[in-house]
Amino acid sequence: MSGGRTPAELEPPAELGAPDRRPPLERLVRRDDLARTLAPFVELGEGEAVDGLAVFDRDGLRYVQVGGGPMQRWEQLPPEALDALRRVGARDFRIGEHLFAIRPCFAGADRVGSFLISSARERVSAGSGEGSLAALADALTGVVGAVLQAGFATWVTSEMHLAASESNYRALQQRNAELERAVAHLREVDQLKSNFLATVSHELRTPLTSIIGFSEMLAKGIAGPLNEEQTEYAKTILDRGEELLRLITQILEMSKMELGTMRLQLEPNALADVVGRAFSAATIPAERARVHLIHELDSELPNVLIDSDKVQQVLVNLISNAIKFNHAAGEVIVRAELAPMRRPFEEDFFGEEAADALRVSVSDTGIGIPSDQLGRIFDAFYQVDSSSTREHGGAGLGLSIVRKLIEAHGGEVWAESIIGVGTTFHFTLPIAEQPIPKIA
Amino acid sequence: MVYIDIQHREVTLKLVYYGPALSGKTTNLQQLHQRMVNHAGSELVSLDTRDDRTLFFDLLPLEFETQGGFKIRLKLFTVPGQVIHNATRKIVLQGADGVAFIADSRVGQTRSNNESFADLKHNLREHGLSFSDIALVIQFNKRDLPGIRSDAEVKKIATKGKEPVFTAVAIDGHGVAETFMGLAALSWAKLEAKFNFSERFGVTHADFMSRIGELFEGGGAA
Numbered sequence: 001m002s003g004g005r006t007p008a009e010l011e012p013p014a015e016l017g018a019p020d021r022r023p024p025l026e027r028l029v030r031r032d033d034l035a036r037t038l039a040p041f042v043e044l045g046e047g048e049a050v051d052g053l054a055v056f057d058r059d060g061l062r063y064v065q066v067g068g069g070p071m072q073r074w075e076q077l078p079p080e081a082l083d084a085l086r087r088v089g090a091r092d093f094r095i096g097e098h099l100f101a102i103r104p105c106f107a108g109a110d111r112v113g114s115f116l117i118s119s120a121r122e123r124v125s126a127g128s129g130e131g132s133l134a135a136l137a138d139a140l141t142g143v144v145g146a147v148l149q150a151g152f153a154t155w156v157t158s159e160m161h162l163a164a165s166e167s168n169y170r171a172l173q174q175r176n177a178e179l180e181r182a183v184a185h186l187r188e189v190d191q192l193k194s195n196f197l198a199t200v201s202h203e204l205r206t207p208l209t210s211i212i213g214f215s216e217m218l219a220k221g222i223a224g225p226l227n228e229e230q231t232e233y234a235k236t237i238l239d240r241g242e243e244l245l246r247l248i249t250q251i252l253e254m255s256k257m258e259l260g261t262m263r264l265q266l267e268p269n270a271l272a273d274v275v276g277r278a279f280s281a282a283t284i285p286a287e288r289a290r291v292h293l294i295h296e297l298d299s300e301l302p303n304v305l306i307d308s309d310k311v312q313q314v315l316v317n318l319i320s321n322a323i324k325f326n327h328a329a330g331e332v333i334v335r336a337e338l339a340p341m342r343r344p345f346e347e348d349f350f351g352e353e354a355a356d357a358l359r360v361s362v363s364d365t366g367i368g369i370p371s372d373q374l375g376r377i378f379d380a381f382y383q384v385d386s387s388s389t390r391e392h393g394g395a396g397l398g399l400s401i402v403r404k405l406i407e408a409h410g411g412e413v414w415a416e417s418i419i420g421v422g423t424t425f426h427f428t429l430p431i432a433e434q435p436i437p438k439i440a
Numbered sequence: 441m442v443y444i445d446i447q448h449r450e451v452t453l454k455l456v457y458y459g460p461a462l463s464g465k466t467t468n469l470q471q472l473h474q475r476m477v478n479h480a481g482s483e484l485v486s487l488d489t490r491d492d493r494t495l496f497f498d499l500l501p502l503e504f505e506t507q508g509g510f511k512i513r514l515k516l517f518t519v520p521g522q523v524i525h526n527a528t529r530k531i532v533l534q535g536a537d538g539v540a541f542i543a544d545s546r547v548g549q550t551r552s553n554n555e556s557f558a559d560l561k562h563n564l565r566e567h568g569l570s571f572s573d574i575a576l577v578i579q580f581n582k583r584d585l586p587g588i589r590s591d592a593e594v595k596k597i598a599t600k601g602k603e604p605v606f607t608a609v610a611i612d613g614h615g616v617a618e619t620f621m622g623l624a625a626l627s628w629a630k631l632e633a634k635f636n637f638s639e640r641f642g643v644t645h646a647d648f649m650s651r652i653g654e655l656f657e658g659g660g661a662a
Contacts, residue, residue, distance in 0.1 A: 017531040017532065017534040017535065018531060019497060019499065019515075019517060019531065019532055020443075020454065020515075020534070020535055106483075106501075108485055108499060108501060109452075109499060109501030109503075109513060109515045110501075149483065149485075152485070153485060153487060156485075156487060156496075157487055157496065160487070160496045160497075160528065160531070163527075163531050164496075164527045164528050164531065167527040167530065167531070168527050171527065340551075342551060345551065345554050345555065345558070346558055347554040347555070347557050347558035347561070348554060349553075349554060349557050349597065349600060349601065350543055350550050350553035350554050350557065350597060351550055351589065351593065351596075351597055352550070353547075353550045353551050354547050354548060354550070
């Protein structure tokens, strides 16, 4: 017996999603429609002695009934009939003068109701009897089933639409709030950039050329000999002037990239050559900061299909950062290996992706970057230390340019860092399909 | 979540086919349906597809009775694989007892497999579940295509997790039944451990599995 159930044993349906809910009959088919569909079968079945058809819902309540007979007084029927509806009794049974057949009705995966057919016993012709009534019941259940199935498809589609749009609506609201914050942030950044670009115009470069030119003449003693201290001052003016010029050039470059006017000249190149050129450009600042530049490049590495000037610029930017944020006697190491084009993903259960690119890494032994800042360092004008008393200069454009250049090559750039131990920047470059004969 | 109806002596299990777009989830269900075509109550419901891509889900309901008249119903769902349909995926995944992750064997699809796997993890977490709460099996589909992971590689990946791994060519029906049986067996074992069906209702694991096996017999697939 299954009578001994306690409420705790009934699994609570919890929050059922649309695919799991059982639709009520009235959502699947309208009463009138179902009655109209069934009515002809009673008339047709007159000779077969069918005198009533009914559909009951899951709780055993009558939903639709056509024809006459005992079905009209269903509530007063003996317990066999009610048991059959509750699925504990026989599916085909007789009560007094009447034969009954009961069949479950499904919609999707769930039983949504029962179909019942009744026939006056004395009118059933000899030789057919219960068998033919059962066959008729099966056939008609098929018809009702098809109607319910169609209703179910419509119902579940609309439920899914509803549920999906509700959840999309919530997601949208959240996105809207995020977007509003983002817009405020963007306005701020945009303002910052406009200010910057406004200041760095031709007006700024013109006087700068004079400063650089005249301080160079002074330092070289063209305007007459200077003592050691004076020469030192003039040289400082010259150095600083050039630094300023570089900054301005970077900013103009950045705006050029944002306008989308950058063109790449892609050619097969040996990475070692490009790294070599970047190292020689960084030798002087490295020596000044007493930082060692090291490259660990395998001679077997394939060529990359790149614009070598642009990638050199990427390397110079990363290496000079690595020097700038290093400590004395620190190291800057450039490595490269075959790897997938895209940065590593949090999930790698299905294995490594195909290594169809070269991953170049620039590591330093410097101060490191807090992990919550790693995602933002590639934003234009972003500085990890943006206080006015910060130790290191710059416009916050170097990494932003790096990202733009690498993405233009179809690669990705990202960083890893441990505070106090160092930072490693990785970027990927496409491999040149065919090896190019080496030019000496 | 399994739905147990004590009054009607009925248990309903929800099994979901998950995976990246175009990995063959619907194909798996279609093949299962084809092989079980003679069984009542197993009508494949396919909803709203556009260009043969699943928009909402496909549903294959199965039903059988075990010894002692205990009724088991299985609801097999697929989710839409495309990234943008995450809302639908989450709704369908809700309350799943078992998940079959259908992966594309091609090396070039590694990223989408990984992304979908992470997406599954994430969506389960949103329902307050982890891999250990549900039955999970993995199918490497499309074994007939070029550029796939070798059997040795698949074996190596299989050893990384404790999930059973199957290989398949769903379009030809290879491995489809095996994956389904594996999923059903594991789902039942998980629920058995939790609800103790054999003691409470006298339904044993062996009985359950032999009924599942019967679904395939005489189903037209010789």
